[in-house]
Amino acid sequence: MAKRITSEADSKLVWALTILIILGLLMLFTASIFISKEKTSTAQNPSGSATYYFFHQILFGLIPGLILVFFLSRISLSFFRKISVLLYVFAIISLVIVFIPAFGFEAKGAASWIEIGGFTFQPSEFAKIALVIYLAAFFDRKIRENKMKKASDVLIPFIVVLAPVGLMLILQPDMGTLGIIALVSIIMLFAAGGKFSHIMLLVLMGIILVIIGTFFRPHQAQRIFTFINPEKDTLGISYQVNQSLIAIGSGGTFGVGIGNGIQKYKYLPEPMGDTIFSVWAEETGLFGCFILISLYLILGWRGFIISKRAPTKFSQLLAVGIVSWILIQAFLNIMAVTGIIPFTGLPLPFVSYGGTALMVMLGAVGILINISKQT
DSSP states (O other): OBOOOOSOOOHHHHHHHHHHHHHHHHHHHHHHHHHHHHHHOOSSOTTOOTTHHHHHHIIIIIHHHHHHHHHHTTBOHHHHHHTHHHHHHHHHHHHHHTTSTTTEEEETTEEEEEEETTEEEOHHHHHHHHHHHHHHHHHHHHHHTTOSSSIIIIIHHHHHHHHHHHHHHHHTTOHHHHHHHHHHHHHHHHHTTOOHHHHHHHHHHHHHHHHHHHHHOHHHHHHHHHHHOTTTTTTTTTHHHHHHHHHHHHHTTTOSOTTOOSTTTTTSSSTTTTTHHHHHHHHHHHHHHHHHHHHHHHHHHHHHHHHHHOSSHHHHHHHHHHHHHHHHHHHHHHHHHTTSSOOOOOOOTTTSSOHHHHHHHHHHHHHHHHHHHTO
16 A cells, blocks of 8 residues: 655645644634633633633644644555545445434534544545545546546536535535535546536536525525625624624734734634634734735645646646645635625634544645655
Protein backbone atom coordinates (compact mmCIF):
# COMPACT_ATOMS: atom_id res chain seq x y z
CA MET A 1 0.00 0.00 0.00
CA ALA A 2 2.67 2.50 0.97
CA LYS A 3 5.47 3.52 -1.33
CA ARG A 4 8.70 5.40 -1.06
CA ILE A 5 8.27 9.15 -1.52
CA THR A 6 11.30 11.22 -2.42
CA SER A 7 9.71 14.57 -3.30
CA GLU A 8 8.99 17.23 -0.70
CA ALA A 9 5.49 18.37 0.18
CA ASP A 10 4.43 21.81 -1.06
CA SER A 11 5.81 24.04 1.73
CA LYS A 12 3.56 27.03 0.98
CA LEU A 13 0.48 24.80 1.21
CA VAL A 14 1.65 23.30 4.50
CA TRP A 15 2.45 26.72 6.02
CA ALA A 16 -0.87 28.22 4.93
CA LEU A 17 -2.71 25.24 6.41
CA THR A 18 -0.73 25.42 9.67
CA ILE A 19 -1.44 29.13 10.15
CA LEU A 20 -5.11 28.60 9.26
CA ILE A 21 -5.45 25.83 11.85
CA ILE A 22 -3.82 27.97 14.54
CA LEU A 23 -6.03 30.95 13.74
CA GLY A 24 -9.02 28.60 13.59
CA LEU A 25 -8.37 27.35 17.12
CA LEU A 26 -7.93 30.93 18.32
CA MET A 27 -11.19 31.93 16.67
CA LEU A 28 -13.01 28.94 18.10
CA PHE A 29 -11.70 29.63 21.59
CA THR A 30 -12.84 33.25 21.64
CA ALA A 31 -16.19 32.45 19.95
CA SER A 32 -17.05 29.59 22.32
CA ILE A 33 -16.06 31.05 25.71
CA PHE A 34 -19.58 31.96 26.79
CA ILE A 35 -21.21 28.81 25.40
CA SER A 36 -18.55 26.62 27.01
CA LYS A 37 -19.14 28.24 30.40
CA GLU A 38 -22.89 27.75 30.04
CA LYS A 39 -22.52 24.07 29.19
CA THR A 40 -20.09 23.26 32.02
CA SER A 41 -21.64 25.41 34.73
CA THR A 42 -22.58 23.43 37.85
CA ALA A 43 -23.65 24.16 41.39
CA GLN A 44 -20.10 23.49 42.55
CA ASN A 45 -18.57 25.52 39.71
CA PRO A 46 -21.14 28.12 38.60
CA SER A 47 -18.68 29.95 36.34
CA GLY A 48 -17.97 26.79 34.29
CA SER A 49 -15.03 26.17 32.00
CA ALA A 50 -14.21 28.48 29.10
CA THR A 51 -12.28 25.81 27.18
CA TYR A 52 -14.79 22.96 26.85
CA TYR A 53 -15.45 23.27 23.10
CA PHE A 54 -11.86 24.33 22.42
CA PHE A 55 -10.42 21.08 23.82
CA HIS A 56 -13.28 19.03 22.37
CA GLN A 57 -12.30 20.31 18.92
CA ILE A 58 -8.66 19.41 19.51
CA LEU A 59 -9.41 15.91 20.83
CA PHE A 60 -12.10 14.86 18.36
CA GLY A 61 -11.21 16.93 15.31
CA LEU A 62 -7.64 18.19 15.17
CA ILE A 63 -5.75 15.18 16.54
CA PRO A 64 -7.61 12.56 14.43
CA GLY A 65 -7.29 14.92 11.45
CA LEU A 66 -3.52 15.28 11.85
CA ILE A 67 -3.22 11.50 12.11
CA LEU A 68 -5.11 11.23 8.82
CA VAL A 69 -2.80 13.84 7.26
CA PHE A 70 0.22 11.78 8.31
CA PHE A 71 -1.06 8.52 6.82
CA LEU A 72 -2.96 9.79 3.77
CA SER A 73 0.02 11.87 2.65
CA ARG A 74 2.09 8.68 2.44
CA ILE A 75 -0.26 6.15 0.85
CA SER A 76 0.08 5.31 -2.84
CA LEU A 77 -2.40 7.39 -4.85
CA SER A 78 -3.37 4.29 -6.81
CA PHE A 79 -4.79 2.91 -3.57
CA PHE A 80 -7.43 5.66 -3.48
CA ARG A 81 -8.50 4.78 -7.00
CA LYS A 82 -8.78 1.10 -6.07
CA ILE A 83 -11.05 1.76 -3.09
CA SER A 84 -13.08 4.57 -4.73
CA VAL A 85 -16.15 2.35 -5.25
CA LEU A 86 -15.94 1.07 -1.68
CA LEU A 87 -15.77 4.64 -0.34
CA TYR A 88 -18.77 5.65 -2.46
CA VAL A 89 -20.86 2.69 -1.26
CA PHE A 90 -19.89 3.33 2.36
CA ALA A 91 -20.90 7.00 1.97
CA ILE A 92 -24.35 5.98 0.69
CA ILE A 93 -24.84 3.46 3.50
CA SER A 94 -23.81 5.97 6.17
CA LEU A 95 -26.22 8.56 4.75
CA VAL A 96 -29.02 5.98 4.99
CA ILE A 97 -28.12 5.04 8.57
CA VAL A 98 -28.93 8.56 9.83
CA PHE A 99 -32.61 7.73 9.27
CA ILE A 100 -32.46 4.63 11.49
CA PRO A 101 -33.71 5.72 14.95
CA ALA A 102 -31.27 3.46 16.81
CA PHE A 103 -28.28 5.26 15.30
CA GLY A 104 -29.30 8.57 13.76
CA PHE A 105 -30.39 11.73 15.52
CA GLU A 106 -31.46 15.22 14.54
CA ALA A 107 -29.57 18.44 15.25
CA LYS A 108 -30.40 21.99 14.11
CA GLY A 109 -33.42 20.76 12.17
CA ALA A 110 -31.63 18.12 10.11
CA ALA A 111 -31.22 14.36 10.55
CA SER A 112 -27.50 14.48 9.79
CA TRP A 113 -25.76 12.64 12.60
CA ILE A 114 -24.95 9.08 13.63
CA GLU A 115 -24.21 8.16 17.25
CA ILE A 116 -22.62 4.82 18.08
CA GLY A 117 -21.29 4.11 21.57
CA GLY A 118 -21.27 7.79 22.50
CA PHE A 119 -19.25 8.72 19.39
CA THR A 120 -20.99 11.07 16.96
CA PHE A 121 -20.23 11.31 13.26
CA GLN A 122 -21.66 13.40 10.39
CA PRO A 123 -21.81 11.19 7.28
CA SER A 124 -22.41 14.11 4.89
CA GLU A 125 -18.86 15.34 5.59
CA PHE A 126 -17.41 11.96 4.66
CA ALA A 127 -19.64 11.87 1.58
CA LYS A 128 -17.87 14.96 0.21
CA ILE A 129 -14.41 13.40 0.08
CA ALA A 130 -15.78 9.98 -0.92
CA LEU A 131 -17.50 11.52 -3.95
CA VAL A 132 -14.44 13.54 -4.92
CA ILE A 133 -12.30 10.37 -4.93
CA TYR A 134 -14.95 8.36 -6.77
CA LEU A 135 -15.54 11.03 -9.43
CA ALA A 136 -11.80 11.42 -9.99
CA ALA A 137 -11.59 7.68 -10.70
CA PHE A 138 -14.82 7.76 -12.74
CA PHE A 139 -13.69 10.60 -15.03
CA ASP A 140 -10.17 9.15 -15.29
CA ARG A 141 -11.65 5.90 -16.61
CA LYS A 142 -13.94 7.72 -19.04
CA ILE A 143 -11.01 9.77 -20.39
CA ARG A 144 -8.88 6.67 -20.94
CA GLU A 145 -11.82 5.01 -22.73
CA ASN A 146 -12.42 8.20 -24.78
CA LYS A 147 -16.02 8.41 -23.54
CA MET A 148 -16.34 12.03 -22.43
CA LYS A 149 -18.55 13.36 -25.24
CA LYS A 150 -21.76 11.34 -25.47
CA ALA A 151 -24.46 11.93 -22.85
CA SER A 152 -25.08 8.19 -22.61
CA ASP A 153 -21.39 7.58 -21.81
CA VAL A 154 -20.74 10.27 -19.20
CA LEU A 155 -23.66 12.60 -18.40
CA ILE A 156 -26.29 10.00 -17.55
CA PRO A 157 -23.90 7.84 -15.45
CA PHE A 158 -22.71 11.04 -13.75
CA ILE A 159 -26.28 11.92 -12.75
CA VAL A 160 -26.89 8.35 -11.60
CA VAL A 161 -23.82 8.56 -9.35
CA LEU A 162 -24.97 11.84 -7.75
CA ALA A 163 -28.67 10.93 -7.43
CA PRO A 164 -28.52 8.66 -4.32
CA VAL A 165 -26.36 11.13 -2.40
CA GLY A 166 -28.55 14.04 -3.47
CA LEU A 167 -31.72 12.23 -2.43
CA MET A 168 -30.36 11.42 1.03
CA LEU A 169 -29.24 15.02 1.57
CA ILE A 170 -32.62 16.39 0.45
CA LEU A 171 -34.40 14.08 2.90
CA GLN A 172 -32.24 15.16 5.86
CA PRO A 173 -32.46 18.07 4.71
CA ASP A 174 -28.92 19.39 4.21
CA MET A 175 -29.15 21.67 1.20
CA GLY A 176 -25.84 23.41 1.95
CA THR A 177 -23.87 20.18 1.62
CA LEU A 178 -25.88 19.23 -1.46
CA GLY A 179 -24.93 22.55 -3.05
CA ILE A 180 -21.24 21.99 -2.28
CA ILE A 181 -21.29 18.49 -3.76
CA ALA A 182 -23.14 19.65 -6.87
CA LEU A 183 -20.77 22.56 -7.55
CA VAL A 184 -17.61 20.53 -6.93
CA SER A 185 -18.89 17.70 -9.14
CA ILE A 186 -19.63 20.08 -12.01
CA ILE A 187 -16.17 21.67 -11.68
CA MET A 188 -14.60 18.20 -11.82
CA LEU A 189 -16.64 17.40 -14.94
CA PHE A 190 -15.38 20.62 -16.55
CA ALA A 191 -11.77 19.83 -15.54
CA ALA A 192 -12.14 16.36 -17.05
CA GLY A 193 -13.09 17.87 -20.41
CA GLY A 194 -16.86 17.52 -20.21
CA LYS A 195 -18.94 19.14 -22.95
CA PHE A 196 -20.12 22.69 -22.29
CA SER A 197 -23.68 21.73 -23.23
CA HIS A 198 -23.69 18.98 -20.60
CA ILE A 199 -22.43 21.38 -17.94
CA MET A 200 -25.08 23.99 -18.83
CA LEU A 201 -27.77 21.32 -18.70
CA LEU A 202 -26.66 20.32 -15.21
CA VAL A 203 -26.65 23.96 -14.08
CA LEU A 204 -30.18 24.42 -15.44
CA MET A 205 -31.34 21.25 -13.68
CA GLY A 206 -29.83 22.56 -10.44
CA ILE A 207 -31.64 25.88 -10.72
CA ILE A 208 -34.95 24.11 -11.39
CA LEU A 209 -34.44 21.83 -8.36
CA VAL A 210 -33.70 24.84 -6.12
CA ILE A 211 -36.90 26.56 -7.30
CA ILE A 212 -38.94 23.40 -6.71
CA GLY A 213 -37.31 22.93 -3.32
CA THR A 214 -38.42 26.37 -2.11
CA PHE A 215 -42.04 25.28 -2.53
CA PHE A 216 -41.65 22.01 -0.61
CA ARG A 217 -39.23 23.29 2.04
CA PRO A 218 -40.66 26.39 3.74
CA HIS A 219 -37.46 26.82 5.74
CA GLN A 220 -35.42 27.13 2.54
CA ALA A 221 -37.92 29.59 1.11
CA GLN A 222 -37.67 31.69 4.29
CA ARG A 223 -33.89 31.93 3.84
CA ILE A 224 -34.35 33.27 0.33
CA PHE A 225 -37.00 35.77 1.41
CA THR A 226 -34.74 36.89 4.26
CA PHE A 227 -31.92 37.44 1.80
CA ILE A 228 -34.15 39.52 -0.47
CA ASN A 229 -35.56 41.60 2.38
CA PRO A 230 -33.29 41.42 5.48
CA GLU A 231 -35.07 44.39 7.12
CA LYS A 232 -38.28 42.40 7.45
CA ASP A 233 -38.87 40.67 10.81
CA THR A 234 -35.45 41.53 12.26
CA LEU A 235 -36.32 39.71 15.48
CA GLY A 236 -37.56 36.63 13.61
CA ILE A 237 -36.43 35.06 10.34
CA SER A 238 -33.99 37.92 9.60
CA TYR A 239 -32.43 37.92 13.06
CA GLN A 240 -29.36 35.82 12.20
CA VAL A 241 -28.26 37.78 9.14
CA ASN A 242 -28.82 41.13 10.86
CA GLN A 243 -26.85 40.16 13.97
CA SER A 244 -24.10 38.86 11.73
CA LEU A 245 -23.91 42.16 9.86
CA ILE A 246 -23.91 44.09 13.16
CA ALA A 247 -20.94 42.03 14.36
CA ILE A 248 -19.02 42.56 11.13
CA GLY A 249 -19.78 46.29 11.06
CA SER A 250 -18.70 46.70 14.68
CA GLY A 251 -15.20 45.47 13.86
CA GLY A 252 -14.13 48.43 11.77
CA THR A 253 -10.59 48.30 10.43
CA PHE A 254 -8.72 46.54 13.25
CA GLY A 255 -11.55 45.16 15.41
CA VAL A 256 -12.45 45.55 19.05
CA GLY A 257 -9.72 43.14 20.16
CA ILE A 258 -9.60 39.36 20.41
CA GLY A 259 -11.92 38.24 23.21
CA ASN A 260 -13.65 41.62 23.46
CA GLY A 261 -16.52 41.02 21.04
CA ILE A 262 -20.05 41.11 22.46
CA GLN A 263 -22.12 39.50 19.69
CA LYS A 264 -21.05 36.01 20.80
CA TYR A 265 -22.86 36.56 24.11
CA LYS A 266 -26.22 35.17 22.95
CA TYR A 267 -26.75 37.86 20.34
CA LEU A 268 -25.28 35.98 17.40
CA PRO A 269 -26.73 32.50 16.66
CA GLU A 270 -24.12 29.76 16.13
CA PRO A 271 -21.12 31.96 17.08
CA MET A 272 -18.72 29.00 16.98
CA GLY A 273 -20.36 27.40 13.95
CA ASP A 274 -21.89 28.97 10.87
CA THR A 275 -21.27 32.57 11.98
CA ILE A 276 -17.79 32.27 13.47
CA PHE A 277 -16.47 34.54 10.69
CA SER A 278 -18.68 37.32 12.07
CA VAL A 279 -17.12 36.94 15.51
CA TRP A 280 -13.65 37.10 13.94
CA ALA A 281 -14.64 40.18 11.93
CA GLU A 282 -15.91 41.94 15.06
CA GLU A 283 -12.77 41.20 17.07
CA THR A 284 -10.07 41.60 14.39
CA GLY A 285 -11.77 43.90 11.89
CA LEU A 286 -11.08 44.20 8.18
CA PHE A 287 -7.39 43.45 8.78
CA GLY A 288 -8.13 40.07 10.38
CA CYS A 289 -10.62 39.19 7.64
CA PHE A 290 -8.01 40.02 5.00
CA ILE A 291 -5.52 37.64 6.63
CA LEU A 292 -8.07 34.82 6.84
CA ILE A 293 -9.26 35.19 3.26
CA SER A 294 -5.64 35.41 2.05
CA LEU A 295 -4.89 32.05 3.67
CA TYR A 296 -7.76 30.41 1.80
CA LEU A 297 -6.57 31.99 -1.44
CA ILE A 298 -3.04 30.70 -0.85
CA LEU A 299 -4.43 27.22 -0.25
CA GLY A 300 -6.38 27.49 -3.49
CA TRP A 301 -3.40 28.88 -5.43
CA ARG A 302 -1.06 26.11 -4.30
CA GLY A 303 -3.75 23.48 -4.74
CA PHE A 304 -4.40 24.34 -8.36
CA ILE A 305 -0.66 24.46 -9.05
CA ILE A 306 -0.39 20.98 -7.54
CA SER A 307 -3.24 19.85 -9.79
CA LYS A 308 -1.57 21.30 -12.88
CA ARG A 309 1.70 19.52 -12.10
CA ALA A 310 0.16 16.21 -11.01
CA PRO A 311 1.53 13.25 -12.99
CA THR A 312 -1.77 11.47 -13.77
CA LYS A 313 -5.27 12.54 -14.75
CA PHE A 314 -6.66 10.84 -11.66
CA SER A 315 -4.41 12.83 -9.32
CA GLN A 316 -5.13 16.05 -11.26
CA LEU A 317 -8.88 15.63 -10.89
CA LEU A 318 -8.52 14.57 -7.27
CA ALA A 319 -6.60 17.77 -6.49
CA VAL A 320 -9.13 19.91 -8.38
CA GLY A 321 -11.98 18.35 -6.41
CA ILE A 322 -10.35 18.86 -3.01
CA VAL A 323 -9.28 22.46 -3.68
CA SER A 324 -12.67 23.38 -5.18
CA TRP A 325 -14.43 21.92 -2.16
CA ILE A 326 -12.35 23.94 0.32
CA LEU A 327 -12.64 27.22 -1.59
CA ILE A 328 -16.34 26.92 -2.43
CA GLN A 329 -17.31 26.04 1.14
CA ALA A 330 -15.15 28.80 2.62
CA PHE A 331 -16.44 31.55 0.37
CA LEU A 332 -20.07 30.41 0.50
CA ASN A 333 -19.87 30.65 4.29
CA ILE A 334 -18.28 34.10 4.15
CA MET A 335 -20.74 35.36 1.54
CA ALA A 336 -23.67 34.06 3.60
CA VAL A 337 -22.67 35.80 6.85
CA THR A 338 -21.97 39.04 4.97
CA GLY A 339 -25.41 38.97 3.35
CA ILE A 340 -24.22 38.40 -0.23
CA ILE A 341 -26.14 35.10 -0.53
CA PRO A 342 -28.83 33.40 1.61
CA PHE A 343 -27.64 31.58 4.73
CA THR A 344 -26.32 28.14 3.85
CA GLY A 345 -25.61 26.52 7.22
CA LEU A 346 -22.13 25.52 6.04
CA PRO A 347 -19.19 25.52 8.47
CA LEU A 348 -16.08 27.60 7.75
CA PRO A 349 -13.32 25.12 6.77
CA PHE A 350 -10.67 24.45 9.46
CA VAL A 351 -12.31 27.07 11.71
CA SER A 352 -15.92 26.31 12.67
CA TYR A 353 -16.65 23.89 15.50
CA GLY A 354 -17.21 20.34 14.35
CA GLY A 355 -14.91 17.38 14.84
CA THR A 356 -16.10 15.40 11.80
CA ALA A 357 -15.78 18.37 9.44
CA LEU A 358 -12.26 19.25 10.64
CA MET A 359 -11.06 15.64 10.64
CA VAL A 360 -12.36 14.86 7.14
CA MET A 361 -11.11 18.11 5.62
CA LEU A 362 -7.65 17.60 7.13
CA GLY A 363 -7.67 14.11 5.65
CA ALA A 364 -8.48 15.62 2.26
CA VAL A 365 -5.56 18.04 2.58
CA GLY A 366 -3.39 15.06 3.47
CA ILE A 367 -4.27 13.60 0.06
CA LEU A 368 -3.46 16.97 -1.55
CA ILE A 369 -0.06 16.97 0.16
CA ASN A 370 0.44 13.43 -1.13
CA ILE A 371 -0.22 14.62 -4.69
CA SER A 372 2.22 17.53 -4.23
CA LYS A 373 4.96 15.01 -3.44
CA GLN A 374 4.50 13.38 -6.84
CA THR A 375 5.17 16.58 -8.81
